[in-house]
Amino acid sequence: MTIDSSASAGTPTARQSSLRDHNLGIVLRTIAQQGELSRAAIAQHTGLTRATVSRLGQDLLDARLVSELASSMDGNPGRPGTPLVLSGDRFVGVGLEINVDYVAGRAIALDGTVIAEFYEAHEASLSDPVEALARLTPHINLLMATLREHTVVGTILGVPGLVDVTTGTVLVAPNLGWRSVQPAGILGIDIEVMNDVNAQGYAAAYESPGKPRGSDTFLYVSGDVGIGSALVSDGVLGHGRHGWAGEIGHVVIEPDGPLCGCGGRGCLECYAGKRAILEAAGLPPAVPDGVLETLLDDGDDAAHAAVQRAGWALGIAISDAVNMLDVSDIILGTGLTPLVPWLRDHMMSQLEWRPLASEFLNFTVQAAPADSIPCSTGGALLALNRLLANPAAFIS
Ligand SMILES: [Zn+2]
Known part of the structure; x- marks a missing residue:
C-alpha cells in the first residue's frame, strides 16, 4: 500500500x-x-x-x-x-573482505556502477588479527581517496567466522585463528562487520541496488574449505538472533562420520568441503582451479564418486533446511559454483523425496552469479539498500 x-x-x-x-x-x-x-x-x-x-x-x-x-x-x-x-554521482556503498588467502574490496555507486575495487592475495590463516587487518589499510586509504567527492553510506567488512553483528565483534574465525576481534577498533575506521557468506548471499539477491535478480527467497550455500549458507527471504537476510544463522557446514550427515574441524563428527563439510572433495578425488589440497572439472569431463571414476558423495551430503543437509525454512531455490556459490552441473542431480536425488513438502515444491539448483569478490559486492549492496529503504535519513 x-x-x-x-x-x-x-x-x-x-x-x-x-x-x-x-x-x-x-x-x-x-x-x-x-x-x-x-x-x-x-x-x-x-x-x-x-x-x-x-x-x-x-x-x-x-x-x-x-x-x-x-x-x-x-x-x-x-x-x-x-x-x-x-544517480551514481553521490552515494556509494563499500564492501570489504578478509579471508584466509586474500583481502578485497569494492565501492559501488547507487546506480550500480563499480567505482573502485581491489584484490590482493594475502595469507592470513591462523594470523595475528592486527597484522592481517593492517593489510587492508593502504587499500582502504586509496579507496576512500578515490571516493572523496562521494558520500559513503556504509562500509561493511565480511569475515569468515561467527560475528556478533550488534557489537561488530568477530567472536571466532577458525580458519583465520581469531577470537574476540573488533576490526573497527583495529582499523580505526567506522565499519560494520558481518559473516562473509551472509554478504555473498546478499550479493546473489540483487543485480544492482534495489533491483532483485530473480527469486527473492532462496538458500545460498557457499563452499570452500568450510561450507556456510545464507537464507535470503523476501530479499532480506535472515541473520538469526546474533548473526550466527546459516552454519549448514556443521549439519550432521552421519553422527559417527569423519572428525570435523568443529570438534563434531560427520558434518556436511567432511563430505562437501573443498578439501574433502579433492581428497576423495585423489587430488592434493592445493590443486589449481579447474583440474577437478577436467577430470569430471574426462569421466574419471574417483572424481565422479567424490562429487556424488558431496552432492548426496548437500542434498541431505539442504533437505533439513527445506523442512525448517520452506525454501526451494538453492544457489551454490564460490568453490561449489563450477561443480553445479555435476552436483545438481545428486542433490536432487535427495531433495526429491526427503523434505515433507517435496512433492509440492519445484526445486532449482543454480550457480551463483559470476563475481570474483561476492562478499565485497554484498556488503556494498547492503549499505546502499539501507539508503533506499530510508533515503530521508541520509539527506536531511
Ligand atoms: Zn563440523
Missing part, C-alpha cells in the same frame, strides 16, 4: 514530514526496481498523484539520488516524459 502525502493536508507538520519521507522512499525504490521511469509512470506504479511525484522527484534530484536521462523524444530536459534513473 502506498500513502499519498497530497491526502494529508491539515495534519501536523511532523506527520507531513514523515509522510514525505515515506513517499520519498517509495518513489526512489520504484525507480530502483524499474531501472528508469518517467514521472507519469512513477505515479502509475505508486498510486501517488502526479503533483506529489513531481515534488518528490525534484527532492531526489536535488539530493543527487536520481538524475534525469536525456530525453530521447525531444531533447528537452525537465519535461514530464523525461525518465528518472538512480
Whole structure:
C-alpha cells in the first residue's frame, strides 16, 4: 500500500514530514526496481498523484539520488516524459573482505556502477588479527581517496567466522585463528562487520541496488574449505538472533562420520568441503582451479564418486533446511559454483523425496552469479539498500 502525502493536508507538520519521507522512499525504490521511469509512470506504479511525484522527484534530484536521462523524444530536459534513473554521482556503498588467502574490496555507486575495487592475495590463516587487518589499510586509504567527492553510506567488512553483528565483534574465525576481534577498533575506521557468506548471499539477491535478480527467497550455500549458507527471504537476510544463522557446514550427515574441524563428527563439510572433495578425488589440497572439472569431463571414476558423495551430503543437509525454512531455490556459490552441473542431480536425488513438502515444491539448483569478490559486492549492496529503504535519513 502506498500513502499519498497530497491526502494529508491539515495534519501536523511532523506527520507531513514523515509522510514525505515515506513517499520519498517509495518513489526512489520504484525507480530502483524499474531501472528508469518517467514521472507519469512513477505515479502509475505508486498510486501517488502526479503533483506529489513531481515534488518528490525534484527532492531526489536535488539530493543527487536520481538524475534525469536525456530525453530521447525531444531533447528537452525537465519535461514530464523525461525518465528518472538512480544517480551514481553521490552515494556509494563499500564492501570489504578478509579471508584466509586474500583481502578485497569494492565501492559501488547507487546506480550500480563499480567505482573502485581491489584484490590482493594475502595469507592470513591462523594470523595475528592486527597484522592481517593492517593489510587492508593502504587499500582502504586509496579507496576512500578515490571516493572523496562521494558520500559513503556504509562500509561493511565480511569475515569468515561467527560475528556478533550488534557489537561488530568477530567472536571466532577458525580458519583465520581469531577470537574476540573488533576490526573497527583495529582499523580505526567506522565499519560494520558481518559473516562473509551472509554478504555473498546478499550479493546473489540483487543485480544492482534495489533491483532483485530473480527469486527473492532462496538458500545460498557457499563452499570452500568450510561450507556456510545464507537464507535470503523476501530479499532480506535472515541473520538469526546474533548473526550466527546459516552454519549448514556443521549439519550432521552421519553422527559417527569423519572428525570435523568443529570438534563434531560427520558434518556436511567432511563430505562437501573443498578439501574433502579433492581428497576423495585423489587430488592434493592445493590443486589449481579447474583440474577437478577436467577430470569430471574426462569421466574419471574417483572424481565422479567424490562429487556424488558431496552432492548426496548437500542434498541431505539442504533437505533439513527445506523442512525448517520452506525454501526451494538453492544457489551454490564460490568453490561449489563450477561443480553445479555435476552436483545438481545428486542433490536432487535427495531433495526429491526427503523434505515433507517435496512433492509440492519445484526445486532449482543454480550457480551463483559470476563475481570474483561476492562478499565485497554484498556488503556494498547492503549499505546502499539501507539508503533506499530510508533515503530521508541520509539527506536531511
Ligand atoms: Zn563440523
